[in-house]
Amino acid sequence: MGVYKMGVELDNIFESFDKNNIFRNKSILQLNYKPEDIPHRDEQIKQIASILAPVLRGEKPSNLFLYGKTGTGKTLSIQFVKEELLKRVKKESNVKLRIEYLNCKLKKVADTEYRILAELIKKMGGNVPNTGLPTESVYSKFIEIVDTDKQLLVLILDEVDQTVKKISSDFLYNLTRLNAELSKAQICIVGISNNITFLDELDPRVRSSLSEEEIVFPPYNALQLQEILKIRSRDAFKPNIVEEGVIAKCAAFAAREHGDARRALDLLRVAGELAERDNSDKILLKHIDDANSKIERDKILDIIQSEPKQFQFVLHSIISLSENNPGRTLSRFIGKKRNQNDPIFTGDVYNFYKDICVRNKSEVLTQRRVSDIIQEFDMLGIINVRIISKGRGGRMREIKLAITNDVIDKAKTIIADSLNYN
Ligand SMILES: Nc1ncnc2c1ncn2[C@@H]1O[C@H](COP(=O)(O)OP(=O)(O)OP(=O)(O)O)[C@@H](O)[C@H]1O
């Protein structure tokens, strides 16, 4: 294509984008937007408020634990109550109130006990070097800065299960012990998690301390999601842009994904973007299907990208074997031409994988571990595993890729880039 022609084509693209037929205010559908209404969470919001209300009288509330699946409005609700509490703080009160929010999933901020404490100290107006102090001294610093005043500190630890995953449960144990060390100040902990079984995995003392009060956030059903979407879409889109049935379809998709409002909003936003790209003057039902595949695809690629090397080796083996590329070590196929549709079994993947490890001078995991990884891929929807009985109690696991060719191609690029291997 000549430069001139390309210029004209780009003009068309930019112009039609500039026209912007679809969105009035796209940020309303973005995830950091704070909606004014939070429908279907009245119960939870009132419960949080009544449990935390004592802070307005300068009294320490019970520690509180919020849990429910992803996208059920936990973060939104706690942020809302936080703001409402701060609006109502009485100036003449002799106890200061601080409410600090920290998302424990944040990289570089919450990866170690040291970093979390340093971040909290910073939020309280103090300062510690980024590294170097022994952890005990960072605790002492934290206690010192909290205890300078007669104050109540409400510490909201969002995605708190990540601290156990990344650090250890000692951190939570230490936190729940802090009040014993404070003389003027008091700390109340609000923990939040979308890992439903997280509490059960904790030491009983830590568990009972963290969950003196518990509030469950149930998934939204399709009708509730429709209402949430309707309200958010009213100002996000230009008038009469959304075809009949689009909202219902988004809600139905997201309800199937365990009632996740984030997924519902993502679907609607991406559908809008696809409609815009199509130059369509409406968001049609088919845009929801396309948005759904796009989101699925992006999610899977994100996972592949962030998996450790060993996972990528295993996936690489499965992809190569599926592409009729039996490799050197696949003895079952030596001397035979392998057909595209011949099944692949765990043992084949393992042999192929071992070979890649050797060629990359990398550690070789046991067959047991590789089986676990294969099972994880199955759970993520990257492959399908079918158990086949082989008589005499023997069983084999047959593996098939469950992702489409364009995802496979992108996955291959990601893996090749990160392994620097072809
Ligand atoms: N009742 C609601 N009304 C309007 N928007 C909502 C509602 N519930 C959730 N949302 C929106 O859905 C998205 C996800 O909500 P939120 O972040 O509170 O979920 P969460 O329960 O904290 O999920 P996770 O466990 O993944 O952190 C946000 O963009 C939020 O604005």
Ligand SMILES: [Mg+2]
């Ligand atoms: Mg959240």
